[in-house]
Amino acid sequence: MFIRDAWYVGAWSHELDTTSMMSRRLLGDNVLFFRTTGGSIAAIRDRCSHRFAPLSMGRREGDCVRCMYHGLVFDADGKCVEEPGRKGVSPNTDVRSYPTVERYKQVWIWMGDPAKADASLIPDCHYQDDPAWASIPAYIHYKADYRLILDNLLDFSHLTYVHENTLGGSATIAHIRPKVERNGDTVRLTRWYLGEPGIAPYLNGFGTFEGPVDRWHIYELHIPGNVFLMDSGSAPAGSGAPEGRRVDEAMQFRATQIVTPEDEQNSHFFWSYAHNFNIGDEDFTRKLAARIAEGFEEDRLMIEAQQDEVNRSPNDKMAFIIADNGLALGRRIIDERLAAEQVAAG
Amino acid sequence: MFIRDAWYVGAWSHELDTTSMMSRRLLGDNVLFFRTTGGSIAAIRDRCSHRFAPLSMGRREGDCVRCMYHGLVFDADGKCVEEPGRKGVSPNTDVRSYPTVERYKQVWIWMGDPAKADASLIPDCHYQDDPAWASIPAYIHYKADYRLILDNLLDFSHLTYVHENTLGGSATIAHIRPKVERNGDTVRLTRWYLGEPGIAPYLNGFGTFEGPVDRWHIYELHIPGNVFLMDSGSAPAGSGAPEGRRVDEAMQFRATQIVTPEDEQNSHFFWSYAHNFNIGDEDFTRKLAARIAEGFEEDRLMIEAQQDEVNRSPNDKMAFIIADNGLALGRRIIDERLAAEQVAAG
Amino acid sequence: MFIRDAWYVGAWSHELDTTSMMSRRLLGDNVLFFRTTGGSIAAIRDRCSHRFAPLSMGRREGDCVRCMYHGLVFDADGKCVEEPGRKGVSPNTDVRSYPTVERYKQVWIWMGDPAKADASLIPDCHYQDDPAWASIPAYIHYKADYRLILDNLLDFSHLTYVHENTLGGSATIAHIRPKVERNGDTVRLTRWYLGEPGIAPYLNGFGTFEGPVDRWHIYELHIPGNVFLMDSGSAPAGSGAPEGRRVDEAMQFRATQIVTPEDEQNSHFFWSYAHNFNIGDEDFTRKLAARIAEGFEEDRLMIEAQQDEVNRSPNDKMAFIIADNGLALGRRIIDERLAAEQVAAG
């Protein structure tokens, strides 16, 4: 079950720069993306209306795609514009097209009711293309339902255990209680860990200061679209970070993590991890991203194993623990939206 | 859903020459073929009546097969003729046998009501063993329902696109309207392409004449059994081919393509491509077959990709285009036969 | 469908000696085994109560296991004893634990009603750790339902065919009629083959005497738990074996073969093959086991192929032959027990 009325990330912009067409399964359907000669992004169903051949096995002809089975031609809006052997085209030959917006180095796609595709609903992910911040666009494929990944993002107590030697490195993370707030369909969590003895393992060798640390994770998950935006960092203990002062030595990060369902059992995970120090040092940006990726692999292994067990136990109830209020709020919002879409669908 | 009252090709004759037994899944059931000492072909269910061990894991003993699990012995008619430890055999121990006919270098099998297995119903495929024609027996396995393969054979507009650089090579093929005729359960298509600038790419280097070409595809699909028989060729433009005159320079071919369902998602494709020039030049026969096989690979890739999409969209309707009358007629005949068999089955 | 109120073998004892934890799927559920510091065996569901992460991805902490997703800690009884961030633990956080008994070098587990887990119900498998007998603990994984393996054990007519060149070597085995007895939920079979010309192929080179042979297979299958215990051997013909005299030259064996369902389509097969001659000659013990394993591979190939056919024919009836009385009795007992458990479950 997917929320359809939402802006999802379908691709990184750069993925469409070096290929004439790209097919990706989103919300259970195969979508064909391509960049037109004018530079805009077309997204149409990757399934010929005629006998369901994949259009991705077809051929770009200008801003159109020719199905290379029997030759129908579709334009960037999915309209069938040529049928061999006749003037005009037969009825019902158009394929579905999807509204897209290219923003923050990403291609956003709306797979629900096109009338509702208001670009102003796209969350602000500007750290991905703000020159004051540096990051690398990255991608992970998950063999897991998107909700298990969101659960993970909404419960950072896992940093202590899953990421003991990478992103975590402190038992405090599992022991403090975050502030959890709901704002419309957004879940906001605030977590401060004050006076920790040192920086997290993944920052070893990158430190900008020595001694005890105030760490924080302040993040929002925008449920429709599954856009997770995080302000995190480490500052010298007592330098005023909780009060809003971010001294020069503070190591600040802005993570963007976006989960797009591929189908009921698979997900796409688009991420970047921006830093505002060492700007221009591409080697640092790459090394930081590699450390983060290592941590994310730990998540993936755990979540895919969890998915196996969930599949074996479809009717069993999970226990609710004290760390679950963020995760439970996220699930509630998803369920509300799914129910609302079902009602709207009649 | 398979039409059962039909002669299907189960094997090439030569496949049974170098093995004591061969198992092949046909219409969802495993069938064991073997050649008796008298040279006839036995075809029995490849499943012991006792505990369903495959008889293909058994042993030939004369014209019988011994199940090597607990030792029951079956003759070439599937009759259980020995049960260890007793005189005679227990009841209900026979396995099903199937009528077969060996003809045109192929083994034909009837998996429906044996009372209806009239050998005169087998279509004439004599080009496969006529000394005036040369060909090589060939086989392709398809991960696709047989109907998608028949669709392909009944709509040659695909030659222009799928086989642009091999069997096709001309936009005309997609643009002309074939003559489509029904004759009982046979679909007949006639396609002429007159005054084409040159021969098809797959014939490059094989040409027997130069200059413009009259090409044709005249073929029949015999629906029960899925036997596709084609008269095709290229002659000097204006040399009278459409009127029935086939001059010596004409390159004539007789293709036999037979689709036998393996199960709901897989098919066997037996084919040969006979030529009546360069007879005795085995190297030519081999090279021609290799070029055809290259084209058939293009079909296979497209059809298997199509099958994936069809499986994902079981309830969606395909669009009907102008090229579809052959294909639609084929589907109609299949549906009629399937319905008739269901009525007969009560 | 599994009988749950039974002692099953979950592991060889030694498997738990060199690992901190071991997960194995039994009766469709993943079970986590570990040896406590006191040496006893813990067996708990390998699924965290919280979000179903596998506990086998967790960490041993003393006699407890910490889930390395969000940090819940479980003791050897499955009781949740620590939840990060709070005193005590949330409700419903315990995981299921299973009674175990370590006996005969094996770990026995009871996955049904724990109140019925009476250790005295475990069949006597003492040949596995009796110093007068030597054997090697062995294991085979089967892609087959446990019942097909029991069928095999209950019908030794298959030795003549499946094991023609290994364990069998005599047509007599398939031709004699065994004595079949029921004793509660145990099936007992007695088979004597007197005056055979020689020993079985698998004993070639191991013979302790020459000339004609009296062979026997006397075995019991204890249905709940699927414990197969066999007294078999070869003695000089006429030396009195059938009357109970076992002369020194007799080659005597005690086989223990235990089938534990993994899930509906897979099984665990734990076996040993004890001999009471050449004691202390480890090379002989190994060679003997290797010969037996070769024979068991023949079974596995046949049974897995049979399972494929059974899956394709779920509604077809198997024929009943004269050799089937042991097998049929086994099936009847299984069905009785399954029905009784279903009635008890309401």
Ligand code: FES
């Ligand atoms: S499937 Fe695309 S034109 Fe036929």
Ligand code: FES
């Ligand atoms: S399965 Fe063939 S004889 Fe038993």
Ligand code: FES
């Ligand atoms: S899944 Fe085990 S503690 Fe959360």
